[in-house]
Amino acid sequence: MIERIWSGECWLWRLLLPLSWLYGLVSWLIRLSYRLGWRKAWRASVPVVVVGNLTAGGNGKTPVVIWLVQALHQRGLRPAVVSRGYGGKAQAYPLMLDRRTTPAEAGDEPVLIHQRTGAPVAVSPRRKEAVAALLAQGDIDIIITDDGLQHYALARDFEIVVIDGQRRFGNGWWLPAGPMRERASRLKSVDALINNGGSAQAGEIPMRLVPGQAINLQTRQAQPLNAIAEVVAMAGIGHPPRFFSTLRQHGLAPVKEVPFADHQDYSEAQLKALTTGSQQLLMTEKDAVKASRFAAANWWYLPVDAELPPEQASALLDRIAALRDNSPLN
Structure with missing residues (x-):
């Protein structure tokens, strides 16, 4: 609104x-x-x-x-x-x-x-x-x-x-x-x-803003963005639609897009509830700095660089x- x-x-x-x-x-x-x-x-x-x-x-x-x-x-x-x-x-x-x-x-x-x-x-x-x-x-x-x-x-x-x-x-x-x-x-x-x-x-x-590879919050393993399937995308930034648009522009079709307020404070239960089964949770790097302390194995973030x-x-x-x-x- x-x-x-x-x-x-x-x-x-x-x-x-x-x-x-x-x-x-x-x-x-x-x-x-x-x-x-x-x-x-x-x-x-x-x-x-x-x-x-x-x-x-x-x-x-x-x-x-x-x-x-x-x-x-x-x-x-x-x-x-x-x-x-x-x-x-x-x-x-x-x-x-x-x-x-x-x-x-x-x-x-x-x-x-x-x-x-x-x-x-x-x-x-x-x-x-x-x-x-x-x-x-x-x-x-x-x-x-x-x-x-x-x-x-x-x-x-x-x-x-x-x-x-x-x-x-x-x-x-x-x-x-x-x-x-x-x-x-x-x-x-x-x-x-x-x-x-x-x-x-x-x-x-x-x-x-140029995205890099997706990085796993637990293992720090990097993978190409298009190698991650069944993605639930989330973003707690000033304008979440920009992040979701970036994913779509690079060939990703999230099964769900979840916007949060800018500077949102997260709980482990709150984020774990966003995915089911084999789904992968993909977030912004700004979200990852808050979520990494309780990250699950299926959580990833996408760094971007200004060009x-x-x-x-x-x-x-x-x-x-x-x-x-x-x-x-x-």
Whole structure:
């Protein structure tokens, strides 16, 4: 229902407009307070790159963060990642992730980023504290913030906005009548636009999510996607239909598709009940970081990687690497 409201297909969005106007007013006042100097943003001693979005959930932001960290590392930079840690609750903040950190503590996306990249990751509701904790460890020359485009308390040197290429901006209204955290005019002030899975418009870098082989949660055995039969597909991400569409595009016909809420917390019984007999359960990698501690033998996950056109990717990385080169510390 919420997708139909935000797309404008359902008239109920009109009833929510007063709340949207209030949301928009508060957002505008917050940003204005920083622009006029009424509130001061904290600036790190190294460049900060924000990877965020204008709409709520499911744009492909986390794969972009993973791609960016890996690409910068290949160029000899030492990136680290900060996140709010949505869905996690640590005993104390800032929380520095290690191999024992659980999604219940840090949130699923920070754990996934840490596992995929091996880069230092810190979470805190106050991103300034997470950045300071990372810098105290040393050997870091650039900070990537996972989300946080609207977190103006942290000064940034470069802003990347990831756009859902298929849903774009829905009906264009602020939450809750529409999907917008800020209006589309905000795009004029950002440094780069990445279009995930749609026709890139002028000034946008096209991106697609490329699936790898399916990986068993218990054994870590990898198999081609089409080698797994009788699949029940599940996804607890911002936009589950994208995962199901990816499976169908690669020749898989799930016997059942089960969407969950983004950042859903799972129980063993809940997931075991999804399959019967010889059926195999296939989930996203983000779901797998939460389900691996009680995984069954018939559970698999599908990792995906962000892929950008080489020339545009290289130009984007050049601009970001130049931030480090021009830093006062160099």
